[in-house]
Amino acid sequence: MSVGDIFTTPLPFLGFSLYQLVVFIVALVIGIIIVRIVANILKKTMDKLKTPPLVSGLVVSIIKVIGYILVILSVLPILGIDTSAAGLGLSAVIGLILGFGLQDTWANMAAGVWLAVIRPFDKGDYVQVAGYSGIIHGIGVMSTTLKTFDNVVITIPNKNIWGAPIVNYTREDTRRVDLDVGVAYGTDLDKAINVALETVKKHPKVLEEPAPQVVVTQLADSSVNLQIRAWTKTSDYGAVKADLTKMIYEEFSKAGIEIPFPQLDVHIRDMPK
Missing domain, CATH: 1.10.287.1260 (Helix Hairpins)
Structure with missing residues (x-):
């Protein structure tokens, strides 16, 4: 052969x-x-x-x-x-x-197409969906991947995303920083509000419009709660919130404004014999 x-x-x-x-x-x-x-x-x-x-x-x-x-x-x-x-x-x-049971596969594919067409988020957006939060890393035929800030990759079936509320934190150019702080009962609230406002306005990345606000939100068990509201660029949100937290604590300490911790008063009485 x-x-x-x-x-x-x-x-x-x-x-x-x-x-x-x-x-x-x-x-x-x-x-x-x-x-x-x-x-x-x-x-x-x-x-x-x-x-x-x-x-x-x-x-x-x-x-x-x-x-x-x-x-x-x-x-x-x-x-x-x-x-x-x-x-x-x-x-x-x-x-x-x-x-x-391949219906789930087709459901994931159809959901992936709709997500790509309607675009509730883009690559790089920080979102919360289906109980998870992270940055959109990619969308495939069957699933979407998120990457958390601690570098963990989460894969979510597309049908679970399409059927759930989607919170997109980075779609808009600006975002409001909400910072909650409590002051002790008996504090001069006008003074506390003015100190907080002046502190917020000092930060170079806080926008002048919309103007910052400080409002009383709750008469809690151990404190009168204030909420500080300041607008900034979305890309600066994390840094601004961290800075304001530190600055408010320092300025309140300088002004003698007490930030109380939860406490419970216990009264002991003699029982009748």
């Missing part, structure tokens, strides 16, 4: 030759490369059109999945496999799987 016969003779139990196998592998690799090139071109085009990253990422993922399926169906005939029969078999398998 010649070398040519070895490559062209069908392999036992497989029904195709080494030559067919090599051509199949080469065609498969070329097909995958073409799909990736098309996906990259599409991604660059969408980036030039300033398409939101979440939308472009989802579209590219879908194109890749469809492309890979088409490549596989296109190269299977090289091995002598009837793709029409394979397509029918694949349809039957999909139908069977759907009957056993």
